[in-house]
Amino acid sequence: MGGESRSRIRLSDVNGSLSEALRTAFAADEAAALVTLAEVKGSTPREAGAAMVVSERSVTGTIGGGTIEWDAIAIARGMLAGVVDREVVRRALGPDLGQCCGGHVTIVVERATAESLTMLVAREDEERSRLRPITIYGAGHVGRALARALDPLPFRTRIVDARGTEIDAVTASRVDRIVGSCTAVAESAEPGGGHVVLTHSHALDSLVCASLLERGDFMYLGLIGSATKRATFVRAFRDLDISEERIARLVCPIGGTAVRDKRPAVIAALVAAEIVATFLGGGD
Known part of the structure; x- marks a missing residue:
C-alpha cells in the first residue's frame, strides 16, 4: 500500500x-x-x-x-x-x-x-453497526461450518432454520441464531447484505432465492448446488418474470469450481473467501 x-x-x-x-x-x-x-x-x-x-x-x-x-x-x-x-x-x-x-x-x-x-x-x-449483514439459510452441516468460518470475520452474521435442534448445534459464538421461517427472514432482510442459501429442501431454497431475487437489493446471493440445480432454478425464476440481469447475479455453485471437495469445512472456507472478496475486495 x-x-x-x-x-x-x-x-x-x-x-x-x-x-x-x-x-x-x-x-x-x-x-x-x-x-x-x-x-x-x-x-x-x-x-x-x-x-x-x-x-x-x-x-x-x-x-x-x-x-x-x-x-x-x-x-x-x-x-x-x-x-x-x-x-x-x-x-x-x-x-x-x-x-x-x-x-x-x-x-x-x-x-x-x-x-x-x-x-x-x-x-x-x-x-459493529457498520458491518455488512450476512444471512445463512439452513443450519445443516454446511450452514454450521460456514457460521464457524464467518464467526471471526468482520460481518454481522446470522443463521436461520425452522429446526431448533439444528440451530442449537451452531457453535459460532458471534453469530446470531434464529429459529424461524427462512422465507420470512429473507423478506425482511436489510438491503446491501449477503445471503447464502443452504436449506435442507430444494423447494425452500427456491422460495428463498426467488424472494431475494425479486427484491434485488443484495450484494451477494449464493446457492448451494450443482450447475444442474442452477439450470432448474433459473427456469423457475424466468417463469416468475424475474429479470435475466438479476438471475445472473445468483452464485451457484458457491465457492467456485477450482476445488472439488464436498466436505462441509472446505465448502465453508471457499464460500467465506468468496464473501470476503465480494464485500472487502475494494477496501473498507
Whole structure:
C-alpha cells in the first residue's frame, strides 16, 4: 500500500474484542496498555487504527505481527512496569527493524484507564453497526461450518432454520441464531447484505432465492448446488418474470469450481473467501 494514513482504533479482528480484553484485565486488577498504530506511510503490515490491548499475561489484537509487534509489546510491558503513562514510537520498518516493508509507522502506547475502556466500547459499537449483514439459510452441516468460518470475520452474521435442534448445534459464538421461517427472514432482510442459501429442501431454497431475487437489493446471493440445480432454478425464476440481469447475479455453485471437495469445512472456507472478496475486495 502507498501514501499516508491515519485512522481510529479498529474493532479487534484476531482473538477477541479489545474492550472485553481490557474489561477482563481490570476485573483481575491487572494493569494493561493500549497500543495503537496511529499513522502509517508507505507499505506496512497493517492499516492505521489497528490496535492491541497488552497486559503482563496476554495480548489481544494485532498491529501486524513480526518485529514491529514484538517491539511494541515489549515497550508496553516496560511501561506497565514503570511510571510512564504514554509513549509515541516512530519506526522506519526497513532501516530500524530490518523488515522488507519500506514504510514508516507511528505507534502510540498508553496505559489503559477507565476512560480507555469507555472509548473502546463506543468505537467497537460504532464499527459493529457498520458491518455488512450476512444471512445463512439452513443450519445443516454446511450452514454450521460456514457460521464457524464467518464467526471471526468482520460481518454481522446470522443463521436461520425452522429446526431448533439444528440451530442449537451452531457453535459460532458471534453469530446470531434464529429459529424461524427462512422465507420470512429473507423478506425482511436489510438491503446491501449477503445471503447464502443452504436449506435442507430444494423447494425452500427456491422460495428463498426467488424472494431475494425479486427484491434485488443484495450484494451477494449464493446457492448451494450443482450447475444442474442452477439450470432448474433459473427456469423457475424466468417463469416468475424475474429479470435475466438479476438471475445472473445468483452464485451457484458457491465457492467456485477450482476445488472439488464436498466436505462441509472446505465448502465453508471457499464460500467465506468468496464473501470476503465480494464485500472487502475494494477496501473498507
